[in-house]
Amino acid sequence: MKKIIILSFIFFATIAAFNAKAQVAPGSYWSVFGGVSVPTGEFAKSGYGDFLEGTIDNKAGFAKTGYTFGLDGAWYIHKTNWAIAATVSYQDQGQLSANDAHTLAAGYQDAFGTDLGQATSHGRYQNLNVLVGPQYTFLFNKFSVDLRANVGIVKSFSTPEMDIVVTDGGIPHPFAQLSSTASGFAYGGSADLRYKLSKKFGIVLKENYVASPGIAITNTDRVNNAGRLDTKQPISEAQTTLGINFGF
């Protein structure tokens, strides 16, 4: 679905470019936006895998569809369609569900071959993305299409903590994956469609993709190499937002 949207934007942008001969250069703007943030890839996975088959998924994030909001802006280089753009956005990608906790409890129980597995989770995925990059704008009457590439950082405010206890022969063996406030490199791209309502005011529909190879995760009391062990959580999000933009 995301590919279709991006390809649609590119197609529209190409048409716009052919029709943009007589347009003046676009004006710098900033905008506020909000919308839905959908986890993708490993970040969205919610499986454990199989210990004996060697398919344990250490990176499954158990993230959920959530929301995002933030500030966005683009500053155009003099009389060109090129701009330096920046986005600051906050995301909440939810927390583990009861089913996820069951998945972890069963997975760790199997991986350690114990009588009992117990998983307790609290805390949410909450992070801030700060991204900058070049933007090119196609003008088409009151519409503008912006294509952008981004790099920056993702700063985590929290990740779900997972407290595990495997019990065997009546003896509990606890360990935990802690909440992370680490930062990581992030990159991505976006395509948006702006509609000018007045000279200085408009609305913007944006499709944004952000990915990070991972933020550091700390685990405590892990003595043996068995079962899921996540030390770096990849984060990737596809976001669809609606905003209002102000020219300056």
Place this chain on the structure above:
Amino acid sequence: MIKLKHAVYVLLGTALFYTSCSSKTEEAVQPNIANETITQASLKFTNQANPADTTSCTYTFLLDNNNNVTGVDSTKLTLKANSKYNCVVYMLDQTQKPVFVVSNEIKQRANYHLFFYQPTPIAVAPLISNTTPYIPGTPVTPNLPPLNLSIVRTDLDTNNPPMQVGLTSVFTTGAASTGNLRFVLRHQPNAKNGTYAPGSSDLDVNFITVIQ
């Protein structure tokens, strides 16, 4: 520019608000998987000096039709004096059809399993460390002739750093003697540190041992 500043304050304030919000706790318990079922354990020996010289001992839990243990059967271990034997552990779960080779699964789960071998009687307390297969607390009986047998585990798991497992080992015999060999499999989930103490026992059996 003032509007932008206000918007930034609102954004950051909202972010901090959501960050400070507590989330609910999800908890799940997944019970009812028992330790490995072992109905038969064998130690198979090959004389290092003569590969044709092999021997074994087997401990069997006798089961009724409902898989309840009705008795045990243990064969004697006989080794040559002043020899070195390579030993391999072989364990079965005969309650499954086809019969399940538990020792293969123990190999896959080696990072939290550890075998112990304790000859008795002993005249002096054995060296106990995270690399010796002897069981702490074994009674010392200086007035009895000891079983002249020492054991070294030879296989390693994939922990970091690797630790011994004991599915394979080397038995070194001394002068002719008799006694018992206590054979224990410890299950130490996320607790294996090379010592006997953590965890619980999946198997704890004895073999009458003759060195001749």
